[in-house]
Amino acid sequence: MNWKLIKTEEEHQKAVDRAMEIFHAEQGTPEDDELGVLLLLIKDYEDKTVTMPEIDVLEVIRDKMNEQGLKNKDLEPLIGSKGHVSSVLSGRKEITLRTAQKLRDFFNLPAELFLKIG
Template structure:
C-alpha cells in the first residue's frame, strides 16, 4: 500500500491530491482501503497543524440567523421573551 505518516506540508498536499484521485472508490477494495487510511492520516495531521477554533456562540447564532433569514422575533420561541433574546444576542 506504501502509505507513510504525513509530517510536512508537502506530504499533506500529496495526500490531498491522492485523496482527490481516489474519491468515490468502492469500500473494501484496495483503492477504497487506501482512501480510508489517507483520510485518517489527513484528519490527524489537520488536527495537529491546522486546528480550527470553535466559533463564538453569538457569532454562530447570528450567522445561522442570516443564513435562515431569521429575525430576533423568530428566536423568541426558542430562547424566550424579547429581553432574553437581546441578552443572548
C-alpha cells in the first residue's frame, strides 16, 4: 500500500490497524519497510494532534510518598532540613537539579518528570 501523510483521525486509525497487523514482520521484508514508514507517519500525526496532560511533579512525589507510607521527615536526607522539605513539597522552593536527581533515584522516577520545557 502507498502511504502518505496522515491528516485525519480515520487515516490515523487505518494506519494504526495496519501497523498492528504487521508489527512482527521479519526484518528486511516489504512489510518491515511498510511498518517503519507507518510508525513515522503515526508519530508525526500524533505529535501534531495529541496533547499530553501537564504533570505536576510535586503531586507525583506526594503520591509516591503515600504509596510507600513516607512522611516529610523521610525526605530530609534527600532534600535537607524539615523546613526545606516543607518548602519544596509546597512549591515555595524550586527543586534543584541535585534534589531532582536524588528524588528520581529514590522513587525510581523518569528524569523527564523533572524537566520543564516551554
